[in-house]
Amino acid sequence: MSVLVFVEINNKLSKSVQEAITYGKNLGAVTVVTYGDVNDSLLLEMGNYGAENVLVCRSLKERNEQLLSKLIVKAVEKTNAEYVILSQDQTGKAVGPRVAANLGAGHISGAIAVPESSEEFTVKTNVFSGKAIAYVSVHSEKKVISVLPNSIPPKEDKVETSIVEFNENLGEGKIKVTKLKPLGDGIPLPEAELVVSAGRGLKGPENWGIVEDLAKSLGATTACSRPVADIGWRPHHEHVGQTGVAIRPNLYVAAGISGAIQHLAGVNGSKVIVVVNTDPEAPFFKAADYGVIGDAFEVLPRLTASINNFKSSQ
Amino acid sequence: MKILVCISKVPDTTSKINFTDNDTKFDENGVQYIVNPYDEWYALVRALELIESNGGTVTTITIGSSKDDPTIRKALAIGANDAVRIDAEPTDSFFVSKQIAEYAKNENYDIIMTGKETIDYNGAQVGAMISELVDMPFVSLATKLDVEGTKATLERDVQAGVEVVEVELPIVLSAAKGMAEQRIPNMRGIMAARSKPLKVVPPFEQKELTTVVKFELPNPKTGCKYIDPENMDELVELLHNESKVI
Numbered sequence: 001m002s003v004l005v006f007v008e009i010n011n012k013l014s015k016s017v018q019e020a021i022t023y024g025k026n027l028g029a030v031t032v033v034t035y036g037d038v039n040d041s042l043l044l045e046m047g048n049y050g051a052e053n054v055l056v057c058r059s060l061k062e063r064n065e066q067l068l069s070k071l072i073v074k075a076v077e078k079t080n081a082e083y084v085i086l087s088q089d090q091t092g093k094a095v096g097p098r099v100a101a102n103l104g105a106g107h108i109s110g111a112i113a114v115p116e117s118s119e120e121f122t123v124k125t126n127v128f129s130g131k132a133i134a135y136v137s138v139h140s141e142k143k144v145i146s147v148l149p150n151s152i153p154p155k156e157d158k159v160e161t162s163i164v165e166f167n168e169n170l171g172e173g174k175i176k177v178t179k180l181k182p183l184g185d186g187i188p189l190p191e192a193e194l195v196v197s198a199g200r201g202l203k204g205p206e207n208w209g210i211v212e213d214l215a216k217s218l219g220a221t222t223a224c225s226r227p228v229a230d231i232g233w234r235p236h237h238e239h240v241g242q243t244g245v246a247i248r249p250n251l252y253v254a255a256g257i258s259g260a261i262q263h264l265a266g267v268n269g270s271k272v273i274v275v276v277n278t279d280p281e282a283p284f285f286k287a288a289d290y291g292v293i294g295d296a297f298e299v300l301p302r303l304t305a306s307i308n309n310f311k312s313s314q
Numbered sequence: 315m316k317i318l319v320c321i322s323k324v325p326d327t328t329s330k331i332n333f334t335d336n337d338t339k340f341d342e343n344g345v346q347y348i349v350n351p352y353d354e355w356y357a358l359v360r361a362l363e364l365i366e367s368n369g370g371t372v373t374t375i376t377i378g379s380s381k382d383d384p385t386i387r388k389a390l391a392i393g394a395n396d397a398v399r400i401d402a403e404p405t406d407s408f409f410v411s412k413q414i415a416e417y418a419k420n421e422n423y424d425i426i427m428t429g430k431e432t433i434d435y436n437g438a439q440v441g442a443m444i445s446e447l448v449d450m451p452f453v454s455l456a457t458k459l460d461v462e463g464t465k466a467t468l469e470r471d472v473q474a475g476v477e478v479v480e481v482e483l484p485i486v487l488s489a490a491k492g493m494a495e496q497r498i499p500n501m502r503g504i505m506a507a508r509s510k511p512l513k514v515v516p517p518f519e520q521k522e523l524t525t526v527v528k529f530e531l532p533n534p535k536t537g538c539k540y541i542d543p544e545n546m547d548e549l550v551e552l553l554h555n556e557s558k559v560i
Contacts, residue, residue, distance in 0.1 A: 065442075066452070090473050093454055093455070094442050094452060094455075095442070096439070097411075097438075097439040097443040098442045098445065098446040098452065100408065100439070101411060101442070101447055105523070106406070106408070106523035107437075107443075109436075110437075127434065127435050127529070128331045128433070128435075129433050129436055131331040131532075132331045132333075132529055132530065133529065133530040135530070136527070139522065139523055173451075174482065175479050175481045176479060177477050177478070180472075180475055180476070180477050181475050181476040183474065183475040184475075188473055194560070237471065242433055243327070243491065244491070251553065251557075251559040262328070268532060272557045272559045273535075274549070275538070286535070290538065290540075290552060290553075291539070292546075293543065295543075303550070306549070306550045307560075
């Protein structure tokens, strides 16, 4: 079974790259397709996860989704792949459906597990914003699957890898990027393994220092509830929940968030949830693994200190 | 300017999710339907703002049965000029995209807008699929949209941050938070919506590519372990040794 995995590489093999290749490896022999100025050592590193061939289109330098879709379709033609695997990140959301529509292939977005049955190809995916799980079967010969970040543990499975120059003529893209306002160096929320989040219980944006301190001690990414983003205390990209970002980190620490159903929908894929709230009746405690009934202003600095102690003793 | 906004009905965000028929069907019992928030708050409202300042029309399109008409009327009450309903049960994203693309291809829309995803199936597929089928550029996850003449300037979220992009119309885009503010329809809008045109169109034939064979609810948490707020060392110990996340 031939599997094509599309990845984007920036300076290192991100976790989502490792996840996508691991997913593909579960289905068959993996060929990776990528683009840009990537040095060969990074391309070869993908062999650690089971990529046998790496097609690289160095002539495509910019992240243009229309051209990336064409590149993937050309790579499918070359490899005669039955499966196309990509990450359900911002690029994947724009590229996966285009490739599927072009190939007339069924598309499953946001897969959270590798297929279980061999009888009919069926993949598990999150629906209703994490409130439920659906098993979706695909009837088309070719299948496009995007993998939800933090769902598939990357697995090392070293193979011999060869690099194939794949400088196809893709034409001109119609969308011109005029500026990029960078988010900073932090780990983006959907990929973060540790997340510290806070809500209205923090009383004002000036109090976020204790949240950031805790995040720093853990090496976590910060997040917030919807009301806090709506009133402008925190940037919109930090809003997790049903209408914000859905996340599935290993650890989610929520302080001063009551746990409305819409918030839970975006975070209940988290492996472990810690809730800090003054109100013992806060609904969030029902979804928590560990609860601390107490004032965030006292509990968070104390937790930060304990984490720092723990880290220095390691 | 002609704008097409894709509208889908979804269970209200506070809905309890249950399934029937051996967990193969969504249980509609007691469920309130709303216009998908991304379609309404961001795509539709921004489309209306654009025609208010530049002139033009906003048409909504929905794939569904007459059960969808109340949500379509809501979109008309907010201010869309007219609506199209493709008379079919939506089966999968490709089916929906194909219907919209087939309808749109002879209508010369300048902008086709979807929400970034629906809050029920969270596929985030339809906008990109339409763009491929009608061969138009697609700007995903747009948080800002301005149009001057035939040029659109957009901001959108990408992994590395926020991109500012320029593109000549026509385009397809998916709208995310930030593009506009929610509008509550007023009484005049609600009255006017009753007489606005809602055209029902037969579907284009397209076989199903994917099927949901079974639903499942996530395992409930087994219970919360409470930690003394004075004793955060204990919490750290549990996170390290019991749940092994740090």
